[in-house]
Amino acid sequence: MATAELVLGLLSGGPAHGYDVKRGHDAWFPDSRPLAFGQVYTTLGRLERDGLVEVVDKTSGGGPDRTVYALTSKGRDHLTDWLNDPVPPAWGSADEVLRKLVAAVRTGGDAAGFLARQRANHLRRIRELRETPADDDPTSPLVREYIVAHLDADLRWLDTALDRISEQRGTRS
Amino acid sequence: MSGSQAVLELDRVEYSYRRNTALRGVSLQLKPGEVVAVTGASGCGKSTLLHCAAGILTPDAGTIQVDGQDVAALREEERARLRRTKVGIVLQFGQLVPDLPLIDNVALPLLLDGHERGEAHLSAMNWLEQVGIADDADAVPTELSGGQTQRAAVARALVTGPSVVLADEPTGSLDSQGGQELLDVLLQAARYRGAALLMVTHDNLVASSADREIRLRDGLIQHEVSL
Numbered sequence: 001m002a003t004a005e006l007v008l009g010l011l012s013g014g015p016a017h018g019y020d021v022k023r024g025h026d027a028w029f030p031d032s033r034p035l036a037f038g039q040v041y042t043t044l045g046r047l048e049r050d051g052l053v054e055v056v057d058k059t060s061g062g063g064p065d066r067t068v069y070a071l072t073s074k075g076r077d078h079l080t081d082w083l084n085d086p087v088p089p090a091w092g093s094a095d096e097v098l099r100k101l102v103a104a105v106r107t108g109g110d111a112a113g114f115l116a117r118q119r120a121n122h123l124r125r126i127r128e129l130r131e132t133p134a135d136d137d138p139t140s141p142l143v144r145e146y147i148v149a150h151l152d153a154d155l156r157w158l159d160t161a162l163d164r165i166s167e168q169r170g171t172r173s
Numbered sequence: 174m175s176g177s178q179a180v181l182e183l184d185r186v187e188y189s190y191r192r193n194t195a196l197r198g199v200s201l202q203l204k205p206g207e208v209v210a211v212t213g214a215s216g217c218g219k220s221t222l223l224h225c226a227a228g229i230l231t232p233d234a235g236t237i238q239v240d241g242q243d244v245a246a247l248r249e250e251e252r253a254r255l256r257r258t259k260v261g262i263v264l265q266f267g268q269l270v271p272d273l274p275l276i277d278n279v280a281l282p283l284l285l286d287g288h289e290r291g292e293a294h295l296s297a298m299n300w301l302e303q304v305g306i307a308d309d310a311d312a313v314p315t316e317l318s319g320g321q322t323q324r325a326a327v328a329r330a331l332v333t334g335p336s337v338v339l340a341d342e343p344t345g346s347l348d349s350q351g352g353q354e355l356l357d358v359l360l361q362a363a364r365y366r367g368a369a370l371l372m373v374t375h376d377n378l379v380a381s382s383a384d385r386e387i388r389l390r391d392g393l394i395q396h397e398v399s400l
């Protein structure tokens with residue numbers, strides 16, 4: 001699940017409280033369900049256990065919301081790998097692609113490189129589906145055509161996103 | 174980079190129209206049998222790239238090699254001959270002779286190359302069959318739909334057995350079924366005859382059949398990915 005990686009992304013700008021992480025997430029994804037506090041703290045706890053984040057400050061007497069977390073170098077490597085890695089094209093994979101893209105842009109990652117690799121992944125999947133030989137199952141072509149149509153729509157969006165990101169890069173530099 | 178294996182090689186090609194710079198240094202290589210899709214937004218330079226590769230436009234800078242021969246170094250007749258025999262071209266907008274029957278349109282490159290008329294017509298007929306318009310052999314292009322014209326253009330591009338096939342939106346005027354059929358004819362030229370196929374396309378389904386995608390943006394290669 002991407003929440004862990006998003007939390008790493010949200011910490012990539014510098015150490016923060018769980019509360020800041022939640023606020024940051026909701027600002028990155030204003031149209032999706034707000035991140036619950038409970039989920040933030042369990043996620044941070046798991047990330048700490050795995051050595052991806054560390055506690056850098058604990059205001060005395062404070063509860064969990066007073067704890068300041070920071071990315072470890074292992075956590076930063078994990079985040080970079082996640083941002084670079086295209087998503088396996090499947091049902092609903094566009095959501096995950098969007099999460100990565102937003103996180104890559106927000107954290108200064110290689111968004112264009114990611115989008116190029118994602119395009120390749122999608123195009124390959126379309127070819128596989130179109131090369132699948134016909135069988136006796138009457139519903140399998142229906143299902144395949146449905147998936148191809150959705151991957152095609154994703155690709156058109158990836159294309160627009162690539163252009164937009166290049167434009168933004170162009171105007172910023 | 175050794176270009177020994179490449180059948181088409183562009184090296185830092187630049188091209189400007191009077192007011193517009195269309196290519197700002199594009200390099201690419203195609204090996205025999207390779208299929209490459211050129212994608213990118215409208216106006217990014219795809220057709221210009223294809224026209225340079227085809228020798229229709231002469232680059233302002235950079236070199237183009239076909240079958241190891243530097244196109245610019247050839248004399249005009251040699252260049253025309255190379256283009257006629259080694260390169261098959263399917264253009265985005267009509268390239269058939271308007272009032273010439275399809276069979277003659279398709280046979281034309283062979284006739285220009287000195288083939289005997291009967292033999293040229295036989296080959297042309299064979300290709301018209303492969304692209305699914307044998308019944309229209311005697312019709313002239315002005316009587317045909319965009320899709321039929323496109324099929325004829327593919328037949329004409331392949332009739333000489335070229336080692337490089339350049340196609341600009343080859344399926345743009347066809348529905349998905351017809352587009353797939355025509356794409357298959359082009360792909361077979363690559364897969365079975367070893368032609369290098371460079372095709373410009375907006376269609377992701379067409380691009381998905383390529384070995385590589387080259388995406389242009391503003392006259393430059395934005396990315397190149399293996400598929």
Ligand SMILES: Nc1ncnc2c1ncn2[C@@H]1O[C@H](COP(=O)(O)OP(=O)(O)OP(=O)(O)O)[C@@H](O)[C@H]1O
Binds near residue numbers: 214222
């Ligand atoms: N004959 C011409 N005279 C002047 N400018 C031109 C000419 N042909 C193209 N251009 C310009 O050169 C640039 C590249 O055009 P090109 O036709 O190569 O784009 P394209 O990628 O093929 O676009 P499309 O997807 O719309 O076919 C554009 O800015 C275009 O306006």
Ligand SMILES: [Mg+2]
Binds near residue numbers: 219220221265341
């Ligand atoms: Mg064009």
